[in-house]
Amino acid sequence: MSGFDKVVTSYEEALEGLEDNMTIIAGGFGLCGIPENLIKEIKRRGTKGLTIASNNAGVDGKGLGILLEDQQIKKMIASYVGENALFEAQMMSGELEVELTPQGTLAEKMRAGGAGIPAFFTATGYGTPVGEGKEVREFDGRNYILEEALYGDFSIAKAWKADRYGNLMFRKTARNFNPMAITAGKISVVEVEEIVEVGQLDPDEIHLPGIYVNRLIQGTFEKTIEQRTVRSA
Amino acid sequence: MALTREQLAQRVAQEFKDGYYVNLGIGIPTLAANYIPDDMQVMLQSENGLLGMGAFPLDEEVDADLINAGKQTVTMVPGASIFSSAESFAMIRGGHVDLTVLGAFEVDCQGNIASYMIPGKLIKGMGGAMDLVAGADNIIVTMTHASKSGASKLLAECTLPLTGKGCIKRVLTDLALMDIADGKFILRERAPGVTIEEIAKLTGGELVIPDNVPEMTF
Numbered sequence: 224m225s226g227f228d229k230v231v232t233s234y235e236e237a238l239e240g241l242e243d244n245m246t247i248i249a250g251g252f253g254l255c256g257i258p259e260n261l262i263k264e265i266k267r268r269g270t271k272g273l274t275i276a277s278n279n280a281g282v283d284g285k286g287l288g289i290l291l292e293d294q295q296i297k298k299m300i301a302s303y304v305g306e307n308a309l310f311e312a313q314m315m316s317g318e319l320e321v322e323l324t325p326q327g328t329l330a331e332k333m334r335a336g337g338a339g340i341p342a343f344f345t346a347t348g349y350g351t352p353v354g355e356g357k358e359v360r361e362f363d364g365r366n367y368i369l370e371e372a373l374y375g376d377f378s379i380a381k382a383w384k385a386d387r388y389g390n391l392m393f394r395k396t397a398r399n400f401n402p403m404a405i406t407a408g409k410i411s412v413v414e415v416e417e418i419v420e421v422g423q424l425d426p427d428e429i430h431l432p433g434i435y436v437n438r439l440i441q442g443t444f445e446k447t448i449e450q451r452t453v454r455s456a
Numbered sequence: 457m458a459l460t461r462e463q464l465a466q467r468v469a470q471e472f473k474d475g476y477y478v479n480l481g482i483g484i485p486t487l488a489a490n491y492i493p494d495d496m497q498v499m500l501q502s503e504n505g506l507l508g509m510g511a512f513p514l515d516e517e518v519d520a521d522l523i524n525a526g527k528q529t530v531t532m533v534p535g536a537s538i539f540s541s542a543e544s545f546a547m548i549r550g551g552h553v554d555l556t557v558l559g560a561f562e563v564d565c566q567g568n569i570a571s572y573m574i575p576g577k578l579i580k581g582m583g584g585a586m587d588l589v590a591g592a593d594n595i596i597v598t599m600t601h602a603s604k605s606g607a608s609k610l611l612a613e614c615t616l617p618l619t620g621k622g623c624i625k626r627v628l629t630d631l632a633l634m635d636i637a638d639g640k641f642i643l644r645e646r647a648p649g650v651t652i653e654e655i656a657k658l659t660g661g662e663l664v665i666p667d668n669v670p671e672m673t674f
Binding site for chain 2: 252253254255256278301302303304305311314321323325326327328329330331333334345346347348349350351352353383393394395396397398399400401402403446447448449450451452453454455456
């Protein structure tokens, strides 16, 4: 690695330094735009006691779901955790702690974490179980709760295309939580479908600047579809 | 007769206006997209980061990178745009979406909604529902008026954990269209063939019955 070149050549190198009990912020929505190979590498490493913030927790055998098989996750911060029998079993038995967070609040907590904003007020969750124990402030006659930013020791994410400096482009709704997740990690690791030479991406079309990216790796992806829904011609 | 799922979707679609940006929740709300009038432009927002959601794809069009908030494969209409989840909820929380339609377990006459959690049963999470009800001004909740055993879901006070407090002003059930104001349900329309007495019997909380409560037309 030299200068601004963020490219690493192995997944082992991509997650070097990941240790037990760390916090990881992960991009993806359902199984769309998930860093599937980085998740597999976490499974291979056998890292335990992880706190993971991600909109969802994968499904049985796919995505973050595979990290439940060897009880690698201690705590999950997510907005929706359905469609995962193993998750359900570990949550019900108490071995897996779950902090349900509204989807927009979760995205903003990641964004705030990456943008140096320690907390923010939102109306989302006021008067509900999510607001319990949180500071309430009234602005212009409406009540808001204080939500704190999220920070990760690592963030793991998936983009479509990158140049070697880590400038990123995402594809369609595989963008989702990925840009904010990347910004919120001390060490951000991004896997992409294609890496091009510097200068080949139009600066006006870069979705996330490489300044947020520490390590970049090119991979191949299964891209599992959760709900294949079609119409007939 | 109670409304069918299709009639509920049709009645929801009657609330659409030309040029509306609309977020439709999973289930009956999504069906409303099938009843957008031909002479009207409505753009559908999917909170996972898509404005301008189109129909389900043909088999050969399926793209794993293009899904809706229910994780179903979809397409984009011309003029669609893609953005991050933070941007998506900025437009929701910021009140830029003209109409939000979503389901619920219970609604009460204070405008409270419970839709994500039944204590003691499996907890799957609120997804984007809490942000949607907190951020939108114009919300329609679609639900059945009562449970299969006849227990009202329109209550004086929600019994389940809340998704949002004091944020619901309009409810469409299989029996009636109601507004909520000043701690009361106000009966606006009834399903064809359903009497005011039937609706009143199945509604908890104070119900205001105006002189004229027309039947819905389709």
